[in-house]
Amino acid sequence: MKVFIIGTGLIGGSFALDLKSSFKGIEVFGIDKNEDHLKEAVKSGIIDKEAEFKDLAEADLVYLAIPVDISLEVLPKVLDQINDNCLVTDAGSTKEELCKKVTNHPKRRNYLAGHPIAGTEFSGPSAAIKGLFSHKTNIICEVEKTAFKLQERALEIFHALGMRIRYMDPASHDRHIAYVSHLSHISAFMLGKTILEKEKNERDIFDLAGSGFASTVRLAKSSPAMWTPIFSQNKKNVIETLDEYISNLQHFRQLMEADDFEEVFNEMEKTNHIKDVLNGITQNENLKILENGK
Amino acid sequence: MKVFIIGTGLIGGSFALDLKSSFKGIEVFGIDKNEDHLKEAVKSGIIDKEAEFKDLAEADLVYLAIPVDISLEVLPKVLDQINDNCLVTDAGSTKEELCKKVTNHPKRRNYLAGHPIAGTEFSGPSAAIKGLFSHKTNIICEVEKTAFKLQERALEIFHALGMRIRYMDPASHDRHIAYVSHLSHISAFMLGKTILEKEKNERDIFDLAGSGFASTVRLAKSSPAMWTPIFSQNKKNVIETLDEYISNLQHFRQLMEADDFEEVFNEMEKTNHIKDVLNGITQNENLKILENGK
Numbered sequence: 001m002k003v004f005i006i007g008t009g010l011i012g013g014s015f016a017l018d019l020k021s022s023f024k025g026i027e028v029f030g031i032d033k034n035e036d037h038l039k040e041a042v043k044s045g046i047i048d049k050e051a052e053f054k055d056l057a058e059a060d061l062v063y064l065a066i067p068v069d070i071s072l073e074v075l076p077k078v079l080d081q082i083n084d085n086c087l088v089t090d091a092g093s094t095k096e097e098l099c100k101k102v103t104n105h106p107k108r109r110n111y112l113a114g115h116p117i118a119g120t121e122f123s124g125p126s127a128a129i130k131g132l133f134s135h136k137t138n139i140i141c142e143v144e145k146t147a148f149k150l151q152e153r154a155l156e157i158f159h160a161l162g163m164r165i166r167y168m169d170p171a172s173h174d175r176h177i178a179y180v181s182h183l184s185h186i187s188a189f190m191l192g193k194t195i196l197e198k199e200k201n202e203r204d205i206f207d208l209a210g211s212g213f214a215s216t217v218r219l220a221k222s223s224p225a226m227w228t229p230i231f232s233q234n235k236k237n238v239i240e241t242l243d244e245y246i247s248n249l250q251h252f253r254q255l256m257e258a259d260d261f262e263e264v265f266n267e268m269e270k271t272n273h274i275k276d277v278l279n280g281i282t283q284n285e286n287l288k289i290l291e292n293g294k
Numbered sequence: 295m296k297v298f299i300i301g302t303g304l305i306g307g308s309f310a311l312d313l314k315s316s317f318k319g320i321e322v323f324g325i326d327k328n329e330d331h332l333k334e335a336v337k338s339g340i341i342d343k344e345a346e347f348k349d350l351a352e353a354d355l356v357y358l359a360i361p362v363d364i365s366l367e368v369l370p371k372v373l374d375q376i377n378d379n380c381l382v383t384d385a386g387s388t389k390e391e392l393c394k395k396v397t398n399h400p401k402r403r404n405y406l407a408g409h410p411i412a413g414t415e416f417s418g419p420s421a422a423i424k425g426l427f428s429h430k431t432n433i434i435c436e437v438e439k440t441a442f443k444l445q446e447r448a449l450e451i452f453h454a455l456g457m458r459i460r461y462m463d464p465a466s467h468d469r470h471i472a473y474v475s476h477l478s479h480i481s482a483f484m485l486g487k488t489i490l491e492k493e494k495n496e497r498d499i500f501d502l503a504g505s506g507f508a509s510t511v512r513l514a515k516s517s518p519a520m521w522t523p524i525f526s527q528n529k530k531n532v533i534e535t536l537d538e539y540i541s542n543l544q545h546f547r548q549l550m551e552a553d554d555f556e557e558v559f560n561e562m563e564k565t566n567h568i569k570d571v572l573n574g575i576t577q578n579e580n581l582k583i584l585e586n587g588k
Binding site for chain 2: 266
């Protein structure tokens with residue numbers, strides 16, 4: 001099977017590593033506009049050969065793992081090049097604009113819109129790790145628009161990598177993911193900003209901050225090049241979640257200002273049962289940390 | 295050495311466990327208004343015997359690890375009971391009010407104000423773990439008000455437990471810690487609230503949320519009984535940090551609204567170097583996760 005990875009970073013690289021260890025006879029080609037990443041990905045054995053768009057006619061599988069604004073240009077180009085039996089899928093964090101973009105493409109049935117809820121705050125081929133997708137959810141959108149046999153091939157691959165599958169329409173995907181992913185990133189970035197602005201002596205932050213702070217602000221290490229187009233494409237939903245978040249923070253502040261600490265207590269207690277929701281995620285994550293030894 | 299732990303939860307329990315493995319001839323007594331916790335702490339071997347306030351006259355060391363509002367009542371009572379050679383120290387997350395409260399107490403020199411930057415989002419004696427304080431910072435306030443020989447004894451204990459020491463005045467402590475600890479908790483609680491309000495079907499949150507969300511919202515599992523009095527005592531500083539955080543979030547929202555995604559990118563990029571600040575904390579934390587096997 002000839003696999004083309006477009007974008008040989010954390011996600012594309014990890015996908016290639018898992019494919020190689022799950023299936024025999026996999027040949028992995030890499031396409032990346034970042035020459036250094038491409039060379040690094042070859043050197044570290046993530047991909048076997050560098051390739052170009054014109055080579056896509058030979059592809060059995062194309063995996064798109066690039067910033068979501070660039071996907072809007074690249075996905076139609078990919079569909080233009082591939083043969084009739086090729087499966088194209090992607091890892092983009094927004095789905096509505098991309099699905100709209102190719103809705104009338106003659107090769108629409110070769111594309112399966114995906115979003116694996118997997119990743120770390122790191123990026124580039126050096127961040128690629130084996131098992132990244134294990135026990136993670138892959139959200140698939142507009143499955144009915146993909147050819148049956150290519151749906152089947154995709155599911156076989158996703159299952160081999162250990163992913164759970166959830167089906168959603170692109171608009172619902174973008175709305176829900178604004179809450180559970182995009183908002184967390186803004187909250188972490190702005191928390192980081194608030195503290196860096198205040199604490200000019202960074203050695204002091206390091207000394208006083210504990211693991212709780214590190215955990216809350218962790219996503220502020222994420223790549224701006226990846227996240228800016230996500231916020232742009234999901235602008236309406238993200239602004240809505242931000243408004244609700246800001247309003248909740250203002251309410252909490254007002255309760256404190258009014259010395260209503262009984263209600264401050266209630267606010268926290270009502271949210272405490274998020275424990276139960278998180279238990280599963282955290283267990284998987286700690287397992288991963290142990291497995292990867294980092 | 296007779297050690298009295300007042301508050302046999304996560305912090306007090308972990309302190310007792312480490313003391314026992316670091317020093318010989320330690321006898322640990324527990325005082326806790328929660329009878330169940332006290333029995334559980336005895337049963338699991340964290341403390342050797344239940345005790346009462348009147349027994350404190352025998353104590354060589356008293357460790358106070360209770361909510362900060364209750365410390366205001368309990369610390370003077372403890373100082374009233376102890377003998378002249380006893381060291382009293384505590385783990386409270388706010389220091390200004392407590393230091394003021396005992397400033398004129400005749401036994402002020404027996405007290406060392408401390409705040410170990412250690413903990414997890416769990417609570418109670420079952421959450422106590424060995425090595426919790428290893429590689430963590432203990433912030434000590436008003437060290438000059440503690441008797442020399444008791445300062446020395448305290449440092450010997452803290453070093454044996456693996457803690458780094460940092461000295462600050464209580465007002466600076468409360469101001470800095472509002473940024474690096476208290477604000478993170480509010481940010482996590484309100485993020486949790488925003489998502490729970492929106493996503494009534496919690497199974498869906500679980501399926502769509504990844505480790506990034508789990509990390510950002512982790513502190514929303516913390517104990518409201520512990521955190522409400524912290525916010526109350528540090529009200530002025532916490533409101534100031536909240537105002538700055540809300541203002542940063544509003545600015546980010548306005549940039550998105552105005553489609554100024556170049557500046558959205560810059561906002562994130564400027565905060566990205568928090569990576570370097572966090573590296574040390576995260577390394578310690580992962581080490582702990584590996585050591586504890588969970």
